Amino acid sequence: MxxxxxxxxxxxxxxxxxxxxxxxxxxxxxxxxxxxxxxxxxxxxxxxxxxxxxxxxxxxxxxxxxxxxxxxxxxxxxxxxxxxxxxxxxxxxxxxxxxxxxxxxxxxxxxxxxxxxxxxxxxxxxxxxxxxxxxxxxxxxxxxxxxxxxxxxxxxxxxxxxxxxxxxxxxxxVDTDRFSPARRDAGLRASWGADEHTPVLLHVGRLAAEKNLDLLIEAMDLARSVSPTTRLVIVGDGPERARLERHLPGAVFAGALRGEALARHYASADAFLFPSLTETFGIVVLEAMASGLDCLCFDYAAGRMLIEPGVNGLLAPIDAPEAFLDQVPSLLHGDPRGRRSRARETALKYxxxxxxxxxxxxxxxxxxxxxxxxxxxxxxx
The missing domain is CATH 3.40.50.2000 (Glycogen Phosphorylase B;)
Structure with missing residues (x-):
């Protein structure tokens, strides 16, 4: 054609x-x-x-x-x-x-x-x-x-x-060869101030008003109250970046990334926070799952399609931000239920x-x- x-x-x-x-x-x-x-x-x-x-x-x-x-x-x-x-x-x-x-x-x-x-x-x-x-x-x-x-x-x-x-x-x-747990990089984690025992939360996306970023700020405040060593890495850029930098002191702002650099950032984190409510799909959720991350997002779009709550990730009802926040602590203490490996298994089907x-x-x-x-x-x- x-x-x-x-x-x-x-x-x-x-x-x-x-x-x-x-x-x-x-x-x-x-x-x-x-x-x-x-x-x-x-x-x-x-x-x-x-x-x-x-x-x-x-x-x-x-x-x-x-x-x-x-x-x-x-x-x-x-x-x-x-x-x-x-x-x-x-x-x-x-x-x-x-x-x-x-x-x-x-x-x-x-x-x-x-x-x-x-x-x-x-x-x-x-x-x-x-x-x-x-x-x-x-x-x-x-x-x-x-x-x-x-x-x-x-x-x-x-x-x-x-x-x-x-x-x-x-x-x-999703390209499951590029987005893979094999890209995990201890040196990159060290540059974030994290070792293998430090919880690292990741957010990837445009930093814009439609992405519900106030909830990201609340989630990180909660995470630090539970585990003060928690690190937050934000990949992306946009008009809300300056405001986020003010409200999230200590967060790593990596800017917009693509290719291998993006894949290493995914794989080097432990869990993925995605508070957006305006996606038609949200391909970053699929990339995060392929990278072996424990994902927390709302029950719609990619989240609804891909995640079985408690099995390969976590979901909150779309009208319940408090339910989103309630699940943040479960991202911070390793992966005792094996959600990360099952997230990867799910992504391999896509x-x-x-x-x-x-x-x-x-x-x-x-x-x-x-x-x-x-x-x-x-x-x-």
Missing amino acids: DIRLVTETYLPDINGVATTLGCLVEALRQRGHRVSVTCPRSRARRDLGDGGEVPGLALPFYPEVRFGLPRRRAFLAEWREDRPDVVHIATEGPLGASALAAARALGLPVTTSLHTNFHAYARAYRLGWLATPVMRYLRRFHNRSAGTFIPTDKQAGELAANGFERLVVLGRG GWSAVIDSFEQNLLAVVATAEQRVPVLEEQT
């Missing part, structure tokens, strides 16, 4: 969307498909392969996040001259909206992904009045495609109840191969039925 991917974020951006798209694109190219990526220009981005960068702007309150400017006419010209088999739109910003309009005008098959709970973000930024119009926009956007890929069955049910159509569950995978197979087969189905007015995707779980 000749696939055109349009997205507001792509490697080397550090987020779950970029990670997922990068894995899909690399695998599809290895299978012989042509995949062209269009995304906003970035200083860090050197080569998109068969694709191109376009003008974009940074969010004023979060400069690390960029969105592309509309370019409907440019897409029309490009795709008339070099007609793709299918257009896949991964983000719903101005760039994605113009790509959707152009693809429909040309009668091209088009699919979309829903990676971000923008309506939940509106509440996190105290703009709750925007949640309803944002949901209305997302529903209209995605219902104009042949199908929308989403990461979990639960989300499929919630979106279907809100009028979303043609939803396709496409899970997430390689990328099945995810890529599902994505490829669904795109092939859309291309094969392109002359139908509303092609229907075969739902995969």
